[in-house]
Amino acid sequence: MFRDLSHPIESGMPTYPGDPDVTLTPDASHDADGYATSELRTGTHAGTHVDAPRHTIDGGATLDDLDVGAFAFDAQLVDCRPLKPREPIGAEILPDELGTESDSPPNLLVLRTGWAEHWGTPRYRDHPHLTVAAAERCRELGVGVALDTFGPDPTPSASEAASVASEHAESQGTPAHDVLLGDELAVVENLRGLDGLPQRFRLFGFPLRLRGGDGAPVRAVAEWEA
Template structure:
């Protein structure tokens, strides 16, 4: 069985705050030119994508420095629902390293936030605590998420941003830094996680972008029927 876990790439799709807007528009047309081509303008972290260490680490590997086989994952689904907006995900809800089957190299974390795609609420996704990240590092596993990423995303309003300090949310990209510093994968903005088996293969092959910090992917789950 196969399932597409990717967000469609389209004009006006949601992007991380401050990232480039996405446009997909006709360039040549069959009527005018005898053939059709389109122009795509996008950031490297739009939609469903993988991060390269260079995303947050100045001396980190670029996306094309990494072997292509690294993006075929043995994944384990971890259902974290229900979670509150901007909830801090603790380590105890993740598998102990000793509980992971041999070969698992990616935890796909189902937070339920995929249902908020396209709304400001999508920014208020849960995030990984430092202790949860350390559990991933101890197990040697990366993360796939149905959110903008493993760190908090700036809220949609100034008032909500001000309240973030009261919640003691971390600044910057500590979860990214820790995972990418160990060359552990991060796959973001997944969808259609409901009904997946607990174990599956996840293919998330990036474009071969020279020196880039990440890439959109076509994320596909495969499992035995």
């Protein structure tokens, strides 16, 4: 079975604060030109996408430096729910061991926070996030992470009051990104449709081949045996 885990790319879609807006507009038309084309303007980290190490690591690998096979993952779903807005996801939520005697270990943990349901609302910015300890645990296990949020680190809130009111001390900068990308472990962001997936599945997230890319949109697709 297959399932698309990607958000559609469309004008006005949510973007990380400060990133370019996305516009998708008609260019040529059948009536005027006899064919249809469109103009797409987007940042490299819009919608469902992967990060290259260059995203937060100065001199880190770009998309061109990584083998295309690095974007075909053996994934394991980790249900982190229920979570509060801006709640940190600690290392204790992650599995102690990966795989079983009959299954090979995964190389990607797909963390289901439930935040995809807030896509398109200001609340989406107030997503849970990884602690540095959790990111370091992933590094020890040799697994990347995929999330149904803007990313593994906190995102500036649409409401300053929401950040101030958070009961948890939040890390600054991109420490979880740095731990993962510093070891060239995958970071996949803004997934959707995680409900009902089996615990183990294949996830394909092949990025656009952007020369020197620090990241790129993907068509994230899950595959599993029915």
